[in-house]
Amino acid sequence: MADSTLPSDGDDRSFGDRPLELTRTEKEEMVRETEARVLDHLDRLPDGPASNVDGAHERADELREPLPEESMPYDELLDTLFEDAIVHSITNSHPGYMAYTAGGGLFHAALADFIADATNRYVGTWFAAPALVAIETNVVEWFCEMMGYPDGSFGLLTSGGSMANLIATITARRERLSEDFLDGVIYTSDQSHHSVTKAAVLAGFPSENIRSIPTGDEFRIDVDALESAVEADRAAGKEPFLVVGNAGTTNTGAVDDLDALADLCERESLWLHADGAYGGFFALTETGKTQLAGLDRCDSITVDPHKGLFLPYGTGALLMRDGGALARAHAVEADYIPDWDPDSGTVDFSQLGPELSRDFRGLRVWLPLKLHGVDPFRAALAEKMELAERATDCLRDLEPVEIVAEPQLSTLAFRVEPSGVEGDALDELNERVLEEVNARGRVHLSGTTLDGRFAVRICVLSFRVHRENVADCLEDIEAAVSEVTK
Template identity: 40%
Template sequence: MRDLKKKILELQKISEALEPNEEERNSYFSEVNAYANRFINNLPKTKAFSNEQASPDAFKISNEQKSIKAILALYAKEIASKGINAASGGHLGYIPGGGIYTSALADYLADITNEYVGVNYSSPGGVAVELELLDWMKDIFGFPKSAIGNLSSGGSIANLIALTAARDKHSIKNDRITKSVIYVSPQVHHCINKALRIIGLEDVIINHLELDGGSRIIPADLQAKIDTDIANGLNPFMVIASAGTTDTGAIDPLDELGQIARQNNLWYHIDAAYGGFFILVDSKKEAFRGIETADSLVVDPHKGLFLPYGLGAVLVKDKEAVYKSHRYHANYMQDAVSDDSPLNPADVSPELTKHFRSLRLWLPLQLHGIAPFIACLEEKLLLAQYFRNRLVEIGFKVGPEPDLSVSYFWYPTEGDTENEFNERLLQEIHKDGDVFLSSTKISGKFVIRMAPLSFRTKIETIEKAIAMIEKVMQKIG
């Protein structure tokens, strides 16, 4: 017994390092805070992209102890200055996030108190925060209060939860899989295809719908395809629309698609991961008409509400459909599981243990109110217009008027060298890195995308982008 106690005390001495005292905590915190301030203050001067690779040996794990200063120096050199600077307003590629400061404070708090928000029993307050945010979103998107939802790590998992519910509601399993049809736009985000594979629907029939000139689904084509598929003995069961496609920000005709879905008893899913929160801008409300008719909806606060990466959301009207795959009982959970009021987030998601991620949205909304978020969204829409106008002024062609903030452009050249020229242009833009843009192909044509969405993207950023493009154009002649 004495030996046992001695050994325990020895180990305690070593493991005490995991509980720094207040003085040590203050010292760590002030170093990290100083770094954070330097990083944010320098953002306007920092490149938005560097294609330098991280040094493979930089992050080796060993028993060697390093100072917080040394770790932060390594962080600055090997992490924060390589790749896309996603905190920069100059990130105009793909779908930028943002990373508002007050979310970081929420993450800090959530990690300190380490709330376990998978089940209500363990953190009634933490779960209430998640449920309040979901109710707020139900109001925004016209979903009934009886709908359920979940705050996930991002849009991919949120889409997976919704598609699983659709699968279970329509009992798509065994022999039915290869006869069942899902209708999607060719522009649907690839996380949908990935989710289908993960949930065992790889062999379902994917029927791609025709698009109009603005890359939006043509509703009549959906009805025509459903009729043909039914005539061929198939089982149409879901249509997926996008409210803001990744490539061009297009919003499908949500209302008409919803009507067709209802008439044909299809599950109607809308992926609004990128575009959804633009509904808060008065001038855009009409474009989202019909979003309330969806059976399930995905939005991403880490896109449209400028949060740091790590927060997506799903709303689903049919609670039982979600429970079918996600609700489990286990003996070791018998104290935790009572009835389902309030709802346990673990019953709506593949996750059991869950980071208190709702705080990173709730705390900023409490501190700032909603108005700055809406203003920031409207500002992005106008910045996209401003960018397009400036590009036209300097000789570029631009894609059709965008529904939201994503758009594309290219430089017209003589003969058939246009794609090569624009590819080269993008390579040079990446080498420069002042502002980051990405590219895509629209009907086989190589185009450069712009996606103003970061809260730090300002009119100065757009002028910087134009200056960079002009500089690079001169360079490549």
């Protein structure tokens, strides 16, 4: 067969250039430039501000542009990124970052993704890359082990906790309800992450079937109130089927009484999902294990390696006590994909969740855990818990600070409550405390609403946050309190 009809290099000049295929020299040069910028950026991190969003809106507007028809030199793109775009943001990777819930971003993961992207194998099906799928399988099994799950448990990696909560909700729906599921009722607490409600709505449940159960003094779900709600719903002809417990809330790190929830769910035949996006990995520590007692009895658990294992954003996980549930809930066959037998000892992650093609997330977890072993992670998590505990002790001694939420894991919340200041004025005062602390730029905190009133949170989680950063934080809080109450 002649291939004379194929375009050749000679007679088809438009295909002669191959600019997307960088030469080795080009690649080396780009790595060199990128590495220098990244490492300089990381070196400067501790001395730079924990947040730098002044003028960021304007810079963002300047960056909006139509589809580029022209090429631009790589170093100019790096200028844009490192001198302009990246630095004008909230510095989630900063050692003073104790806002929201951030792991910091281990450098190892950057190397792992560099490898995964450049080599670009496909890990959604076992047959395409068995050894790489085995690496990701290991990671999932390690997570199950960390949670105290038994043999037969399994799970999958996701982009983050919200996606894990969505997949958990859909899986519970498919396992426990018929296709006519609109009477199904889901129970969360008033402290649950909004992704739980969002997941329920996206999974198809009417919003009126999502119950927000009140919490008690320590922001833990009121199990008696939950039980009453379940009874009332059953009496009304509804189908209670899913309870979402908190293994560390975003607001205050509160851990629901998971054993009591597991008892109730066993009695009532309800699926118990634990949202451990923030808190799950504290199960690696002795104190955390005590706080999280009952976690291993939950039917499913969301954990976020990009929180509790300090990875950069982009890696969550959903774990299932009965690993087979995911395959049952998601399996669909297709002509162009070889059949998969769930009992074969192989794993087709694409048949365990909604994603087919996606990034190789396992490597970014595997690499740091293999390089260091699990001990440094365990020690770092214990350090964060202890720092939160001691920071609380210090704040307790500071007038007129009230601790609104004691740390159950590594998050606490407080409020400045000078006598005579109440209502909206109290909110404004505490918002000013937060602003004053953040304006100093050494640390970055965030606020939330607790019992209807604004409170300031400290979440000690990033692997970069140590004793000296918490000391800075306390110093800046003291100064801010003094400023707003003078």
